[in-house]
Amino acid sequence: MDQTADTPASEEAGAQEAGADAAAAAAVPSIEEATQITKARIVAADSEPQNWLSHGRTYSEQRYSPLTQVNADNVDELGLAWSYEMYTTRGLEASPIVVDGYMFVTGNWGVTHAIDARTGEELWMFDPxxxxxxxxxxxCDVVNRGVAVWEGKVYVASFDGRLHALDAKTGTPIWQVDTVNNTPPYTITGAPRVINGKVIIGNGGAELGVRGYFTAYDANTGEELWRFYTVPGNPDEPVENPHLxxxxxxWSMGEGYDGPPWWEVGGGGTTWDSMVYDAELNTLYVGVGNGSPWARYVRSPGGGDNLYLSSILAVNPDTGELKWHYQTTPGDTWDYTATQHIILADMEIDGDMRKVAMQAPKNGFFYVLDRVTGELISAEKYTLVTWASHVDMETGRPVETPESNYKDQTQVVLPxxxxxxxxxxxxxxxDTGLVYIPAMExxxxxxxxxxxxxxxxxxxNTGMKWDxxxxxxxxxxEAEGDLPYNRGVLKAWDPVKQKEAWAVVHTDHWNGGVLTTAGNLVFQGTGDGKFRAYRADNGEQLLEIETKTGIIAPPITYAVDGEQFVAVLLGWGGAAITAGDARTASAARYGNEGRLLVFKLGGEAEYPEVIEKNLDIPEPPTDVQLSAMEIRKGGQLFMGTCALCHGALAVSPGVAPDLRYMSEGVHANFKDIVANGILAHSGMAKFSDLHTDEEFDLMYGYIVARAREDRKAALAAQEGQNGG
Structure with missing residues (x-):
């Protein structure tokens, strides 16, 4: 008998639907298959525009997506597709990697999450x-900027300097190597890159006194293959690399200087972020950081350019040998790192097609270099600059101004x-020929x-006097009523004409990274809790979504099953903990709950609830009274020790605790917390090695005085508003 002849139509339809679902499921690659990312795949990344295969999507790290489903005509229809809790209130800076519907993203410390990119379902989580x-x-906080995925493995560097290779399916560690030999104050916040089967990672810590380097490890075994030191060590010992x-x-100590030599202080030159690769030239470009200490008058009192601080290095990734270098800030003394994002592109300049590398480092000049030779093509100011008048095109060197010299007197310098x-x-x-810079004044x-x-x-160890x-x-x-020049500017920059095409001014200076697409769009999040889209050609704002949580991470975009998504991490922090504007940053007004938000056209998911903080300063202890001189001394100590995390003048931008709001229990245990480290497990380490008991008392008294002062001002303002 023909069994199907008597099958009800509904059952037959159900069977067909189930068969279609099974076929669709079979067409979806497994996580093991999807994560077989190779050099060839990244080189050909534009052939799979639905994926975000590496840190900047492609090796050139242009952060440009060819996807056009979301475009300037319909971007205002974006709604939330799904959200994912990151289990943190610290800064989030990562660029997710997305491949065939699987997402890999990091939170703080190097904690790594694998997520279903369609639904937001957690697949696994790894905590180092x-x-x-x-x-x-x-x-600048316990941040992390992401992972690398390669041949079925996920690579992540944890904050304490370890590099981990994880099984992409399960998150299980395959191998681990300690890149800094368990030696603080080295840290890692950057994302690793995988090139020619080598995992390459740098480190941070120059402010606290380390010697910079970056290292290549075998992607399969973790074996160290080569290490590139960026600054020389003890001149009485053999150099580790020929370029040294x-x-x-x-580097020169000069005559008559009785301070510690640079190799004891560290020298600096850490490579904590930017790396980009040209597969055709087989060249890795690495940005190098500032000196340790900052002040060259202390670090190298005999003068000199202090190679390779604040430089772009072109390196053979197979051997670690230097091909060329360009130093953006010779003898850097202002913390003008060149670790900022480097972009590779081919463009016509003066009638010739040039292979260029572009960077807008801290020092305020936009550089266009020939990436084959290292020749300087052009350099112009992209923001407010007073430390140098211009870059001399014959020598390639900035021309410093007298006001940049702070050897013998305090100076205010821009940037x-x-x-x-x-x-x-x-x-x-x-498409537009423009670079979009999250710039600052x-x-x-x-x-x-x-x-x-x-x-x-x-x-x-800055070499400056904190008092x-x-x-x-x-x-x-007291003179101005406020601190000057503290705003962010999304700037569209023409790298050929070396001039601004358009700009959008933000209320806060510390805002997110940028994404641009073939849909004529630029996306950016801001510190005051907004996610916006602009027309890439003229800067017209097309979308604003209020997140109520500050954004510093860059967005990415990807597609699954023919549907385009835009993803961004929420969670303010990083260096803004020191310099953030507590009046505008959303972290000061709301909680800073870290989340991943993913949008699509017509998305209707419900936004997570964000609750406004109670900003009434509690009454501080009345039995703590300091003289004006003691408050000044306590303030100097606070600025040199505590302001890094808890904010200038004891006003936190909202990430680390605002100490003006200390509870009775914290007041009672202040010295045990700060000096003895009873909360070290949560990140509040002890500082007994830096100060005496008397100095801790002065810092505590300063915090109480600041709480008393600001509480009084707030109550007076409320009375004024109420007509009192």
């Missing part, structure tokens, strides 16, 4: 279990140490260099 006290050694022979002559552009990735759109106080310098082991720094802030506030 970094000791909380290691948080003390981060210049040339560098040695650019500040936060830079005209920091780590937040910029993007290049080949910031000022910096550089306060007298020490004549006799002493190393503060495992703490900030003079504090006094200048107070003087400026």
């Amino acid at each position: 279990k970094v000791p909380g006290e290691w948080g003390r050694y981060g210049c 022979e040339a560098a040695m002559d650019t 500040g140490a936060i830079g005209g552009h920091n780590w937040h990735p910029m993007a290049y759109n080949p 910031t000022f910096g106080i550089y306060a007298d260099a020490y004549e006799s310098y002493e190393i503060q082991e495992r703490w900030w 003079a720094y504090y006094d200048e802030i107070i003087r400026t506030l």
